[in-house]
Amino acid sequence: MPRWKSLPSELPEKDRQLIVQLRRLKDHSGLGLAALAAKTGYSRSSWERYLNGKQPVPRKAVEELAKVCGTDPTKLLVLHEVAERQPPEPAAGPVAEPVAGTGAVGGGEGEGAGEETGEAAVTDEPAGTRTSGVPGPGAPEPRARPAVRRVPLRYAVAGAVAAAAVAFTAGLLVAGGDGGGGDEAAKPVTYGPGRTYDCDHEGRKDGAAYAGHSTTVEALVGINGSGPDVVEVQCHLQRHGFDPGEIDGLYGPGVESAVKEFQKARKLVSDGIVGPDTWAELRR
Incomplete structure (x- = not known):
């Protein structure tokens, strides 16, 4: 049986773990890529890309491979979910600063941008203070808007979910996890x-x-x-x-x-x- 190519060095560890398990299952079945293509809804070239880390493996492909090889897909699907939920790396950037005389936060974000991106924005602005737009005639000069403290909720939630899934996966993959050890x-x-x-x-x-x-x-x-x-x-x-x-x-x-x-x-x-x-x- 030909040896597998080394997986790309930039491939995330969670994707690497999934592909290693899929490769082992495929090797254990004795099926070649052409045979997999004949027994599943994915072409030979698609399986080549999936199993060499060139393209993310679809969930359906994981299920079909497990079915063809006669094994329970549960553990593989947990690995797939962990890989799929890897949180993106948050971009480091300066704290948003107020632009004096406009009442708008610097950086080009409009009002409600925090809501649309899943971030929680907290300000110390008193009720009734104008937060956007240009003051009308006779209106008092608006004060500079305080800096917005943004909490990247989507990263925190995604990170917590991924950590929990990793812990669950580790329990499944170690020999004796749910394999019937009693x-x-x-x-x-x-x-x-x-x-x-x-x-x-x-x-x-x-x-x-x-x-x-x-x-x-x-x-x-x-x-x-x-x-x-x-x-x-x-x-x-x-x-x-x-x-x-x-x-x-x-x-x-x-x-x-x-x-x-x-x-x-x-x-x-x-x-x-x-x-x-x-x-x-x-x-x-």
Whole structure:
């Protein structure tokens, strides 16, 4: 399978995370770009642009790719929403200063500009003071309008939404997030060197084997992942005679190598990523 091109260095990190997951899913399915074009509503050239970071990936394309590859699109759609909601960088500019003798704020903004742009404008101007226009004959000379204090609400709200979505996404993508870890996933457990777990090699339900740490059959688990899903992978590799090393819940190079050997033995795509097809074989 040809190697992917490096993503553009200027690509935002949230878009990069989404594209990496889409690439893994596409590779795991074994489908080429032409096959994706035949099975979805997007052309081969469109998929090439999406998966190489040349053009934003439409939400519908994410859904169709997940459907074609036979996986739940929820996690990918969360990543897509996070990438889509990245707040724009606010432009640094001077504080608006009053223009003496006109009653208008410098910078060319008319009245109500704060409302139209989503900014909250606060002034200390007394009630009844004229705020725009030219004074009529006999009218007293208007005072200079106080500087407007603008609060960029749209940036604050967008930033808060993005931060919350990132936190939610992190929970979904770490192995064991909502992949069926059960009560174990809710406990504050540290996975990695120095801690090992027991495997229940006799556990079965509806003809499938379960080692007692996760019930997922579709979570994507790969290098540097950690959690109960990884423990489950390690236990099943051990049960099938493929040495994953310590059963510590950390998906390191040793686990990845064992997964690749297992996938070769089962005539699967040997990419070292545990997805629906590999789970099905592991649970036999």
